[in-house]
Amino acid sequence: MANSLRIAVDAMGGDLGPRTTVSALLDFLNSHRQVHALVFGDQTQVGEQLSLSPYKDPTLLSRIEVRHSDSHVIDSDKPSAVIRHKRDSxxxxxxxxxxxxxAQAFISAGNTGAIMALGLYFVKALPGISRPAICTTVPTISGRSYVLDLGANPVCSAAQLYEFALLGALTASELESIESPSVRLLNVGEESNKGRDDIQQAAALLEADTEINYCGYIEGNGIFQGGTDVIVCDGFAGNVALKTSEGLATMVGARFREAVGRGWLARLALLLLRGPLLKLKVQLDPALYNGAYFLGLNGVVVKSHGSATQTAFVRALEVATAAAEHNLPDVLSPILKHKLNQPG
Amino acid sequence: MANSLRIAVDAMGGDLGPRTTVSALLDFLNSHRQVHALVFGDQTQVGEQLSLSPYKDPTLLSRIEVRHSDSHVIDSDKPSAVIRHKRDSxxxxxxxxxxxxxAQAFISAGNTGAIMALGLYFVKALPGISRPAICTTVPTISGRSYVLDLGANPVCSAAQLYEFALLGALTASELESIESPSVRLLNVGEESNKGRDDIQQAAALLEADTEINYCGYIEGNGIFQGGTDVIVCDGFAGNVALKTSEGLATMVGARFREAVGRGWLARLALLLLRGPLLKLKVQLDPALYNGAYFLGLNGVVVKSHGSATQTAFVRALEVATAAAEHNLPDVLSPILKHKLNQPG
Structure with missing residues (x-):
């Protein structure tokens, strides 16, 4: 599909830094021969990880260019301070x-607020977009859905929710080849008079736009039900929804292991279920849903979970690469310029 | 623990009306000999269900008094219309x-907004409480937590969040005999500068109250982790969190059944796991967490899920009875009057 493309990797982000990011990058480049990487970080730490490469492919290391940085952003850095003091992190x-x-894509497992601030500073927003939104896909009963915003904007205006809907619909259409993606607003009821004023106003904006396939409100229990391509919410609700789901999965897993115990009957049963359980794991593993877009930036900017495993970081690299192969910002830009009536 | 107490039952609420509510009430009264019921609804429909009672106990029917109503609230009724036209539903x-x-407690599986409106109209709010909150318990890795608000107040001020924290802490303390319940505010990060302004202001109010054991922010993934007795949020976030959890559980269940299939090996394995899976079901069955309090009303008002099964409605009756046995509003009232500086 794609010719050679280059991805800019912030090697220092995430809980384990280069030990995860560089190892994952090597795995990824080994199976994606058309991709090159610009790796930013402490050259000693990055170099150490590169020297541990298990791959014999002589072209692999030649597809990586390391660029040293003296500083890196840490999780407790405030976005405003990063803009002042860590522009060269x-x-x-x-x-x-x-x-x-x-580079045609950027990836980091680091501080989300800092990515947003530096992204807006250097990469800028797409035409007509007031603030980018964080967007990821979640598994559903029948497939997967795009959900945004997941935390970049805890409070949103109706106009912003409309922008998110537009960004989500255009992205799903481009990346999933869905002709007219269905869009719903997350709310606390399905009737039109339910919920907050900002959401009701956003619904009116979406209903008025005949180019968006707006299908009404969706409640929290509908997110994983399938049948909706794009689910739009403010960053507070989106963050709560996704993190609560993670927490529930962890709790049920813990209670399941406790209930099943370690007796031989239980072990035998789990052995018999090994195939289906692995299949389920492959479908639902959070690692497979790692990699969130900063939609609305004029460039492919992807964030990995800070605690992502090597496998999960590889998945986020795939997400970034796919968006870059589609030239996502270039596809979105003229449509947004037209629809949001931006001059220039 | 309790002497005779009387519960007022709205028999017409819920998806199946008296077919669920009256059947569940019979089950409940059969195992709770000290409880009497005032049953409100269509006397023909209620009578039909009572005549189907499987119980031989002669005192059982004598503990039920049916009071006929010509009208009942339906799900699409708006609260304002209910106050005008359905006060005698x-x-x-x-x-x-x-x-x-x-009666010392009220229960309905009907329209939440209508219960709130009629509850405020007839039962009134406790001293100093601007708006009641819906509160339920959720299972965690180590036990259960109280969560409020779950949807009555989609937008809340900092003062309201503080009131919810107080209501939740006093309730957990009284019903669970926890000396100093830990309280956290739901937010999109754990650092003190994270999230919305209203939440940061509520945190300041809670930090200033030395009688509340406020422990900081909690993220969505912490809700089911345990270790927090009371989790406070606005009704929008609470509703999204709980409903998203329900949806995730449904989705994982569907994917699990699909992955496991119906082969004989899978059936054998599930048979071997029957004990632990039943144990897990008993721990996590949503039916066991049915029954949400309208905390802040000057009376025990409990809402059952509209689609609750007979077993789930029995559970909600138990929730209502326990709160009535503790005289919850009478316990809360003087403390709220003192803390929220209400005259009278």
Whole structure:
């Protein structure tokens, strides 16, 4: 599908830094021969991980260019401080490379607020977009759905929710080849008079736009039901929904292990169920849903979970690459310019 | 623990009306000999269900008094219309009986907004409480937690969140005999500068109250982790969190059944796991968490899920009875009057 493309990697983000990000990058490049990487971070730490490469492919290391940075963003850094003092951190330099066209995608497992701030600073927003939204896909009974915003904007206006709906619909249409993606607003009821004023106003904006396939409200229990391509909410609700789901899965897993115990009958039963359970794991493993887009930036910016495993970081690299192969921002830009009536 | 007490039942609420509520009430009264019931609804429909009673206990039917109502609230009724035109519905009459002291608890599986409106109209709010909150318990890894608000107040001020925290803490303390219940505010991060302004202001109010054991923010993934007795949020976030959890459980269940299939190996394995899976079901069955309090009303008002099964409605009756046995509103009232500086 794609010719050679280059991805800018902030190697220092995430709980284990280069030990996860660089190892995952090697795995990824080994199976994606058309991709090159610009790796930003502490050159000693990055170099150590590169020297541990298990791959014999001689082209692999030649497809990686390491660029040293003296500083990196940490989780407790405030976005405003990062903009003042850490523009040349590994994250900042990687975003500068993206903005300059040296790379077609950016990835980091680091501080979300800092990615947003530096992204807006260097990469800028797409035409007409007031604030980017974090967007990921979630598994449903019948497939997967795009959900945004997941935490970048705890409070949103109706106009912003409308922008998110537009960004989500255009992205699902481009990346999943869905002709007219169905869009719903997350609310506390399905009747039109339910919920907050901002959501009711966003619904009116979406109903008025005949190019968006707006299908009404969806409640929390509908998120995983399938049948909706794009689910739109403010960042507070989105973050609560996704994190609560993670927590529930963890709790049920813990209670399941406790209930099943370690007796031989239980072990035998689990052995018999090994195939189906593995299949289920492959379908629902959070690692497979790692990699969230910052939709609305004028470049492919992808965030990995900070505690992502190597496998999960590989998945986020795939997400970034797919969006870059589709030239997502270039596809979105003229449509947004037209629809949101931006000059220029 | 309790002497005779009387519960006012809106028999017409819920998807199946008296077919669920009256059948469940018979089950409940059969195992709770100290409880009497005032049943409000269509006397023909209620009578039909009573005539199907499987119980031989001669005192059982004598503990039930049916009071006919010509109208009942339906799900699409708006609260404002209910206040104008349906004050003498089964729901309204049952709440009037509670307000008059004829019953010590009220239960309905009907329209939540209508229960809130009629509850405020007839039963009134406790001193200093601006709006009641819906509160239920959820299972956690280590036990259970109280969560409020679950949807009565989609938008809340900091002062309201503080009131909810107080109501939740006092309730957990009284019903669970926890000396100093831990309280957290739901937010999109754990650092003190995270999230919305209203939540940060509520945190300041809670930190200033030395009688509340406020322990900081909690994220969605912490809800089911245990270790927090009371989790406070606005009704929008609470509704999204709980309903998303329900939806995830349904989705995983569907995917699990699909993955496991119907082969004989799978059946054998499930048979071997029958004991532990039943144990898990008993721990996590949503039916066991049915029954939400309207905390902040000057009376025990409990809402059952509209689609509750007979077993689930029995559970909600138990929730209502336990709160009535503790005289919950009478316990809360003087403390709230003192803390929220209400005259009278």
């Amino acid at each position: 590994s994250m900042g330099l990687a975003l500068q490379a993206l903005a300059a066209g040296e | 089964s729901m309204g009459l049952a709440l009037q009986a509670l307000a008059a002291g004829e």
